[in-house]
Amino acid sequence: MTVRQLLRRWRAPQAQPPASDLQSARRIVVLEEGASPSGDYLLYPWLAQRGLPVHRCDSRLPPQAGLLEAGDFVVILRYLPSAWLKPLGLARPQLAGLAWFMDDDLWDPAVLPGLPKAYARKISSHALRHRHWCAQMQAQLWVSTSALAAKYASHAPVLLPLAPPPALTRAQPEALLLGYHGTASHHAELAWLHQVLVSLMARSTTLHVELFGDLAINRQFRDLPRVSVLHPMSWERYQHYTASHRLDIGLAPLQPTAFNQGRGAVKFYDYARMGAFGVYADVPPYRGFVQHGHDGLLLPMEVEQWVQTLLQLGQDAELRQHLAKGAQARALSGPG
Template sequence: MVTPDTILMVQQGDNPSADFFVRPYLHGKGTALTEIHLHSPSPPLSTPVAGVVFVRYLTPAWCKWVEHNRSQIGQLVFFMDDDLLDMNTHAGLPFRYRYKLWKLARRHKNWLQRMGAELWVSTPWLAKKYSSWSPQVLQPQSPYTNAGPQKTLFYHGSASHGAEFEWLYPVFEQVLEQDASLSVELIGNHAVRKQFSALPRTHVLHPMPWPAYQALLARPGRTIGLAPLLESRFNAARASTKFFDITQAGAVGIYANHPVYRAMVRHEHNGLLLPMEQQAWVNAILQLSESEQTRQAMWEQARNLTS
């Protein structure tokens, strides 16, 4: 709810610039903060607000909105933690990124000054360079909490697992919403990256050669591995190799209750065998996430089978 003491923070989605600098600074002042995505519709202002802070970028639509509502806006601020306003410093950067900096930052410099915007920056170097603007330097603060390490839920599919990726999407959506301690790790191509980009705490790794994948599995940190398998002629020929992959990763596995896995997995002994029902997988993931003792016991039984 926008109130007279609210500051609107306009940003291009969640980003480190806001997390390290702007958000902790404003929270430290006890500011009532409302966050708005840069490309969301700008809100109607029925009451004055304490200020508007643009984090790194702004658009012509927001410029028009500010001009229309300037009398109801207290502070107007532009924050940058790179030299966004000098095109000479962008030489050597990729063309698309240079164009983005011009489109969303550099071309608005004169407008910002004309509107009486304050400049907030991240370093004394930037403050010195733009000293004529009397910038304020914000000190970085850690955005990391002491909530404990994340538990990694992973599915390492390939191009032949498109149907399984589709099937897993609502499963991941639910567990990520219900358990903030879980992150998702996938292996997939650009289409998979795009498909899962809207999910929080989800990381998509590029497909890799077999030796690199073996090294990946040897790194610690994975908790629950998934091996769904939908009925198809192609899947009928699968082998149970994911059992070995998941166990090598130090994780307990949830496997489709399919002939491929029945010969290897004993339910609740060295893994879970589940029907391909999404809610059953959601429930099992959440239960395993809560019980380290259960995970450890099943993993040890799986390791005994693979050693």
């Protein structure tokens, strides 16, 4: 359906008294497409003040039988795949209530022409076309701004405040950034490093990691928390990036392949330029170049040893400072 067709068909539904009571609910079920700023900055801080248990459900997955129980209050966070309409409709008489929360204008087809086509299609299929369904289900409308509240005043919207929890707003000086700046030729190292990061991210909440990689690498690592995949860049752009970007620990695993036998130890200088020291595979070219314990660390390619070492480094600020100073001094001293 085109935007023009939606504009012709759209009529503002008559607002109905909400047959919903959050106070009498036994729990709140949020249908969301994974974690989002909409939830973390707005919805969940507000729900936390209601004093009810909250069950988060990934609406991208098929509805499961028995998920919704009598007395639940269901909140739809921005979007709803059509597969959920029938289960929600069947459960509605037993629900304590239903609400749709939006922090963008998702119910007016007139705003779609100015948006990227893919984004407009998403709004149309997962939000706009469900507006009349919401009226039929007597769903409350929850919004994030006074502009949305005024525009949809006929729905008696609930205005949620922008109130992110302190954990999202205060600086985190304990956070440490690890980086692996490998090129496209390092897919074997990235596959090995994935094993390290799966274990590392599960055991630490303060370590963050940045990688360089293509779409395949992004897909490989996207489910790991606190791991960012950056687009590859030219050498000139990389120099500008590293001149203004700080790193705490550089990672340099290296598999024993024929191609890798010809590599040099250039990552030592990449990491030193960002104020970091490196954790290197204990193989040439790093063996014989890195001074273990002084300007970096050399480790065998054993997953658990890398995990344990990185966890220990995360807790030992004095050792990190010692190694970083050693790497800086070595880089500035020139060849040798």
